[in-house]
Amino acid sequence: MASILIVEDEVAINELIKRNLQLVGHHCTPVFDGKTAISEIQCQSYDLMILDIMLPGLDGFEVIKHANETPTIFLTAKNSLPDRIKGFSMGADDYLTKPFEMLELLARVEAVLRRTQKSRNxxxxxxxxxxxxxxxxxxxxxxxxxxxxxxxxxxxxxxxxxxxxxxxxxxxxxxxxxxxxxxxxxxxxxxxxxxxxxxxxxxxxxxxxxxxxxxxx
CATH class of the missing domain: 1.10.10.10 (Winged helix-like DNA-binding domain superfamily/Winged helix DNA-binding domain)
Structure with missing residues (x-):
């Protein structure tokens, strides 16, 4: 299955996402700040990145600039229309706001992976x-x-x-x-x-x- 980078500074949410993605067969790497996320995507290839915007140090908008064409889903509490537009204009494949339903996140992950041909058909x-x-x-x-x-x-x-x-x-x-x-x-x-x-x-x-x-x- 897919290799997924989870960039979320709230430990409980990060762990919840990781556990559910692993249940359906994905390999997950959790990180908790923007600087570490950039280091990861520069030295490791990922099929998908789940990215919060409000992160310690560098925010998600800065991280996606270094995504190296890694498919990205923004998962964030920033739910205003300007934030959504900015997220998509910077190359996000999807944008999901908190609070969120885990089944919806799983469905969106699967949709992006299929769309980017990172998932088996x-x-x-x-x-x-x-x-x-x-x-x-x-x-x-x-x-x-x-x-x-x-x-x-x-x-x-x-x-x-x-x-x-x-x-x-x-x-x-x-x-x-x-x-x-x-x-x-x-x-x-x-x-x-x-x-x-x-x-x-x-x-x-x-x-x-x-x-x-x-x-x-």
Missing amino acids: DFEVGDVKIDFDGHQVYHKGQLVECTPKEYELLEVLVNNRNIALSRERLLELVWGYDFDGDTRTIDVHIQKLRKKLGWEDVIKTVYKLGYRLEVSQ
């Missing part, structure tokens, strides 16, 4: 292969017929692998906030995916919460 575990570009799923080399919602649910589980997702959150991510159905919809679709892919032991039930796609790193 397929996913394999056991006998299952998913072609993200073609929206096709294979089991033991055979094409598996999935409904659009089954595929969307599968992609959400894969992109957030090893992370427990509640039924309510899965409904929001796949069906949207205005969906009138209930959480049993998730259970039905999960059972269908398990059966089609032979993933009875891969899609884990998280007691009283929801589901987790469990894969080794």
Whole structure:
């Protein structure tokens, strides 16, 4: 997976981001100030940098000047329109403001990595292969017929692998906030995916919460 530099001076936030990115398979290097960040990107190649603006010493706007074309997501409390415009004009690939949802950050990371071709366009575990570009799923080399919602649910589980997702959150991510159905919809679709892919032991039930796609790193 990707090599990601996390530039965030708040230790707890830095650690939270690192742990969640590592859960989905990325390699992370945490730094806590602008000067160290510049040193890192000058001596090491990274697939992505997650960058705060308000940092000790040199701020994020100064750091991105030295990014050496490293794809960058600004993650910051500075949420004014001028700051956003400045961030994008300096070459940021995305701009996310605090407070933020971790699942949204993971989705934006995946989107930037795919857009910059730093992420594989397929996913394999056991006998299952998913072609993200073609929206096709294979089991033991055979094409598996999935409904659009089954595929969307599968992609959400894969992109957030090893992370427990509640039924309510899965409904929001796949069906949207205005969906009138209930959480049993998730259970039905999960059972269908398990059966089609032979993933009875891969899609884990998280007691009283929801589901987790469990894969080794």
